[in-house]
Amino acid sequence: MNKSKLLKLLAMFLTIGVVAAACGSDSDGDDAAPATTAAAVAETTAAPATTAEVEVVAAGSLLDTVQARGTLNCGVSGSAVAFSETQADGSVVGFDADYCRAVAAAVLGDANAVNFVALTASERFTAVQTGDVDVLIRNTTWTQSRDSDVGMDFGPTTYYDGQQLMARASDGFTGSSQVSDIDGAIVCTNAGTTTEKNIAEAAEMAGADITLLAFETSDEVWETFIAGGCDITTTDGSALVGRKVKNQPADQEWVIFPATPISKEPLGPTYGQNDSAWADAVNWTVYAMIIMDEYGITSATVDSHVGDAGEVGRLLGGDGELQTVMGLSADAFYQVIKQVGNYGEVYDSNLNPVGLYREGSSNAGWLDGGLIYSPPAR
Numbered sequence: 001m002n003k004s005k006l007l008k009l010l011a012m013f014l015t016i017g018v019v020a021a022a023c024g025s026d027s028d029g030d031d032a033a034p035a036t037t038a039a040a041v042a043e044t045t046a047a048p049a050t051t052a053e054v055e056v057v058a059a060g061s062l063l064d065t066v067q068a069r070g071t072l073n074c075g076v077s078g079s080a081v082a083f084s085e086t087q088a089d090g091s092v093v094g095f096d097a098d099y100c101r102a103v104a105a106a107v108l109g110d111a112n113a114v115n116f117v118a119l120t121a122s123e124r125f126t127a128v129q130t131g132d133v134d135v136l137i138r139n140t141t142w143t144q145s146r147d148s149d150v151g152m153d154f155g156p157t158t159y160y161d162g163q164q165l166m167a168r169a170s171d172g173f174t175g176s177s178q179v180s181d182i183d184g185a186i187v188c189t190n191a192g193t194t195t196e197k198n199i200a201e202a203a204e205m206a207g208a209d210i211t212l213l214a215f216e217t218s219d220e221v222w223e224t225f226i227a228g229g230c231d232i233t234t235t236d237g238s239a240l241v242g243r244k245v246k247n248q249p250a251d252q253e254w255v256i257f258p259a260t261p262i263s264k265e266p267l268g269p270t271y272g273q274n275d276s277a278w279a280d281a282v283n284w285t286v287y288a289m290i291i292m293d294e295y296g297i298t299s300a301t302v303d304s305h306v307g308d309a310g311e312v313g314r315l316l317g318g319d320g321e322l323q324t325v326m327g328l329s330a331d332a333f334y335q336v337i338k339q340v341g342n343y344g345e346v347y348d349s350n351l352n353p354v355g356l357y358r359e360g361s362s363n364a365g366w367l368d369g370g371l372i373y374s375p376p377a378r
């Protein structure tokens with residue numbers, strides 16, 4: 001090994017040491033320390049390899065690791081109604097869970113090759129940093145600090161959400177209530193979330209003096225709210241809708257407000273930063289599902305579109321396909337649509353049952369006035 005290579009490797013190990021120390025000082029899940037994977041550092045520091053040096057500097061993308069392992073480790077909530085709910089048999093169902101399956105179908109050809117890892121909000125980023133999960137698909141909001149300081153990269157937004165509040169109608173709240181109306185209230189939420197920070201800031205700006213109780217698990221939040229230990233609970237609007245459907249006791253009436261959410265919560269997949277091949281695989285899985293939604297091609301009809309001309313044909317593995325150059329099989333996205341479905345199928349099957357519909361919402365396709373949009377497959 002020549003001297004310059006030795007110095008570069010030394011620099012790589014020093015960088016990893018700094019990262020590890022920074023991780024140790026993390027006390028707040030939402031402000032977790034920067035994560036830099038060994039692979040990413042190696043990629044940025046490695047000099048052109050000669051044959052003799054290959055084994056020393058070889059460090060590939062997580063894509064290679066996942067394909068060699070044959071299973072995708074996917075971080076989810078496990079208790080997010082309609083997004084990721086762990087069942088009695090250990091399986092996980094929901095919108096987020098289906099995106100885990102979609103990535104497994106694209107990368108491994110098998111939507112069932114997923115090891116679901118249930119994580120609380122404050123555990124989630126550390127699980128990515130330590131490599132416990134390959135991708136996190138857990139009601140996670142894309143924010144500036146998570147994208148930079150926390151060391152994550154974010155894939156396409158799969159659900160445009162916003163934070164709202166929920167209270168009992170018997171306490172005088174209605175769907176038109178505002179944050180200024182919660183003065184003196186005890187508010188429950190989850191630790192390590194954007195929610196916790198947004199409500200503290202919104203209440204202060206609205207001149208409402210609140211007591212904020214932050215719990216590690218969502219179940220604790222809901223048990224406390226139902227028992228009357230807090231007047232208000234607050235989180236992503238989709239979670240409030242799901243919990244109202246699932247947990248509202250017969251003798252209580254819960255109301256959600258304000259009508260316009262207090263924040264933007266774009267939710268989608270996230271993974272460790274600086275691994276472009278892995279990011280591309282995850283991102284284009286989502287984009288392929290969005291494009292097939294635009295064309296109205298579903299799991300039931302996809303077989304009759306293999307061999308189509310243009311974008312559809314390319315995405316399904318035909319002439320001009322671009323999947324193999326990404327390290328995927330030519331039919332990777334055919335497998336996604338066949339085994340899991342397009343964006344709309346996954347949305348409707350998981351979210352319509354709790355009363356969340358795309359029509360008229362930001363989650364409609366761009367041709368229908370929504371924000372769901374993909375770059376072209378070309």
Ligand SMILES: N[C@@H](CCC(=O)N[C@@H](CS)C(=O)NCC(=O)O)C(=O)O
Pocket residue numbers: 077079080081120121138139140141190192193194195218219235236239240243265267
């Ligand atoms: N999107 C927010 C909040 C994410 C979050 O953890 N929300 C909790 C509170 S709703 C959750 O998903 N819980 C699962 C549930 O609803 O039980 C973030 O990324 O910080």
